[in-house]
Amino acid sequence: MMNLAIFCADVGSIKKNKFGWAAVLSDDEELSGTDIREFAKEIVKQIEKNTKVAIGFECPLFVPVRSNPVFVNSVRNGEGNRSWSAGAGTGALATGLVEVLWVFNEISRILGKKPQAVFQWPKFLDSESIFLWEAFVTSTAKGAGHTHDALSAVTQFKNSLPDPMRINAIEETDVFSLVGAAALRAGWSYDTSILSEQCLVIKA
Structure with missing residues (x-):
């Protein structure tokens, strides 16, 4: 694999131990855990090694912008029957943000x-x-725990290399990027156009 570390977090309640993460490093070593602090620390370790890092989150990271009010909270193109605006989706969206x-x-x-x-x-x-x-971990790919789901996602990402964009699962022409808003708030971007930019969605 290229000099790339792929991380993913399955978001959930920290207090109730419903957060899990996994990673595949450039040497194919797999890591996983349930501590969000360790997740951040392991990412930093890879950055400090000058390894390129991709970070995924299992929650809706952008929502569609629609002109027709009937469809403003309808499924994103490619979601199938697991809409971002359904109960589980909105819970994951808020927790994930x-x-x-x-x-x-x-x-x-x-x-x-x-x-x-x-x-x-x-x-x-x-x-x-x-x-x-x-x-985007489907019901058929979900396993016994949150770390399993995160590992399913990073494995799918790894298998899509060298061009993960070719398996992008959701395509929207106009979006509001929640992860873009988080990046702006954290100082990870200063370009407000990121709010209208869709990120890659890997479906496992």
Whole structure:
């Protein structure tokens, strides 16, 4: 595999131990855990080794922008019967948004600097940046725990290399990027156009 570490977090209640994460490193070593602090620390370790890092979160990271009010909260193109606006989706969206921002801030705190976030694979390859992506783990891929789901997503990402964009599972022409808003708030981006940019969605 290229000099790339792929991380993914399955978001959930920290207090109730419903958070899990997994990673596949450049040497194919697999890591996993349930501590969000360790998740951030392991990401920093890879950044400090000058390894390129891709970070995914299993929650809706962007929502569609529609002109017809009937469809403003309808499924994103490619979601199937698991809409971002259904009960589970909205819960994951809200939980994920605050956990994403916490992870960004914690990485910056440990590193002592703020990385640049990007959503486009070619730009990521040509720059010192962090690639952000959304994990979409289907019911058939879900396992016994949150770390299993995160590992399913990173494995699918790894298998899509060298061009993960070719298996993007959701395509929307106009979006509001929640992860873009988190990146702006954390200082990982200063370009407000990121709010209208869709990230890659890997479906496992």
